[in-house]
Amino acid sequence: MNERTLAQLVSDSLSEQTSESELNDLHTQLQRGSNEGRSFQRLSALIQHSAQLAAADEVAALQQPGGTVESDESIRLSLVAKQRMQQAIRQAMNDEDADSRPAVQPASSAGSYANSTSYAGLVAETIAPYASSSSDGERQSELRESYCRFTLIRKIGEGGLGTVWLARDEVLKRHVALKELRPQAAASEALWKRFQREAEITGHLEHPNVVPLYVSGVNPDTQLPFYAMRFLGRQTLVDAIREYHAQRSDSDDSAVRLHRLLSVFIDVCQAIGFAHSRGVVHRDLKPENVALDNFGQVLVLDWGLAKLDSDGELAMRIALSGDVNDSALAETIDGDVIGTPLYMSPEQARGELDSLDHRTDVFGLGAILFSILTGFAPHQQSSNTGSSARRVAEFLAQIASMDKPPLPRDLNPDIPRDLEGICLKAMAYNRYERHASAEELAGDVEAWIAGKHRRQAQFETMRMHARDLKSRLCVQLRQMSATAQFMLELPPIQGLLQTHELQGDEYATWRDRLTAILLALAKSRPSLSGLSYALIQEDRINELVRIERSLQDSANIRSLPTSRLRRGMASTFHKTVLQQFPGESCFDLDFTTVGQTRIVCGVPVLDGESAEPAGLVIAESEIVGLLKPELSIVGAKEDVFVLDDRDRILFSNVPLPDSNSSELLAADVLPGWQSIKSSLVAGEAIDVDGGKYGTQLTLPQKNRSLRILFQLG
Incomplete structure (x- = not known):
């Protein structure tokens, strides 16, 4: 009888489709002692026994009140038997020393196999907790059943000590991480004990952020220790950091x-x-030993090196x-x-x-x-x-x-x-x-986060103050422009232009009228520090009227006598104003007044007859007098610095160090100014951690700018 015929006989016998004569032929072939025969004999016993176990499970389930073959307990027992049978068959097929094992015969009950060393005995042990009253046998069977309840899906990690598998708990229908001692490490008693200690330590550290251990034991097939724990996924802290x-x-x-x-x-x-x-x-803390999920769960893993x-x-x-x-x-x-x-x-x-x-x-x-x-x-x-x-x-x-x-x-x-x-x-x-302690370290980080939130709130308030100040300065610039344009429309402007060469009574009358109007205008605009009207002839300036506010007493406003009016070469600013379109304003910074920096706004005056530029009217505001009331309105309590586009500090609400030069530069006072300056090119400089916020206000037509920097004290 060839192997194919023998295999067919075995298959038919398991399906109960063989006649008595065929069964006798099969028995004769198996008794001849060939390797194939012995293998088939073992497999036959295993499969028949597994079928008996499954049938016994179903009968037991049906005998329960309301029981069905689909009951949870029946399904669980059948699945366990199936898994045990598969493992035993694999071992039987790979075992070359078949003669060393006792012959196996089918049996009618699990009890006859409970203490057997044969593969059928191993299968029988899957239901030993239910068929034997022996405490030792019961514990051994429970151990094996606890392992067989997990189906290994794929390997998810491997180290020098153990291999971690993604497994499915067939009883609770959930995924777990199952760690098993590597076979290479099993020969070392020390590594075996280390693995056991790792499981014990993990199991005793009951904390929301320590990986919980579900069950531990020894795989009865490989005789390797294992333990099952919660599975969060493959993401670790190192992945989140990257x-x-x-x-x-x-x-x-x-x-x-x-x-x-x-x-x-x-x-x-x-x-x-x-x-x-x-x-x-x-003793082995690293991001790889911290598991994460997508819902905020954090678990510390791998206590194998714990002391x-x-x-x-x-x-x-x-x-x-x-x-x-x-x-x-x-x-x-x-x-x-x-x-x-x-x-x-x-x-x-x-x-x-x-x-x-x-x-x-x-x-x-x-x-x-x-x-x-x-x-x-x-x-x-x-x-x-x-x-x-x-x-x-x-x-x-x-x-x-x-x-x-x-x-x-x-x-x-x-x-x-x-x-x-x-x-x-x-x-x-x-x-x-x-x-x-670790708690002290956590407390410092928590305090930093809380302080960051407070500082962030302070920064947002400071940024609001800076933006408000910039907005109010824009309003002041528009008011200065409107004032200069109003002056341009005054009748004395053209009257003085037509009579200044004669210097007669009519000229004096026009001058007195313009002086009175400008004095009243300055009183109504506290932010103005000066108003003037000048003619330009052949690049020379000739002031006809100038109104000045006292720096010491802002209520003291006066008209300068003729001897103090500006005469001489026109400045670049004056020439630039004359080049503007009619009614168009031009702004600049003026440093000619000792101890003061002024924002000046000029509008060209055209000759009424020739329509050629003949002079200009100028409105001026001293920058300190302009900013102080605005800061008071804004309510800013931060350190405030205003600089020009040459990094000169024009205003500060905090004391500044003494400087030997007349100009105090930002780099001498403000750490990290160059970084702030480069950010201002884009319009804003934001440094939340450093507590700095900067913005920039460009003056129309002259391409000059004011840089405003707020800093938390």
């Missing part, structure tokens, strides 16, 4: 993203603080088999060094295992914060490529010998200095200079 820094420069919501990362960091600090309160030190404080609460509750030291349990690189080098503290790099305590974790938390702020691990910039033992040793020696951590702002200049200071304190190389 996404943030990839979009930081182009994203408008980078501040929101940073706030989210800092909130995650605070949750991690709280989880580690809880572990410390139970006497557990993690138990002998006096801690958890150490008293966990009974470890044997006294195994840390170096044997948790080596991740050559030498007695525990942790990940890129995030490692100096004491870890030196292998000082006895001195590793909660402050070592504080350094690890600071390293995570460093990564959030910069996008790099603390030691990433100084690491050597390659993984040889020599290079690793050199890298660790470099970490151990450093006297201070790298500066986050060297990698990202936009990091707020206060936040950088928190990070550097947590990563202090002298562990006694670090935060005293």
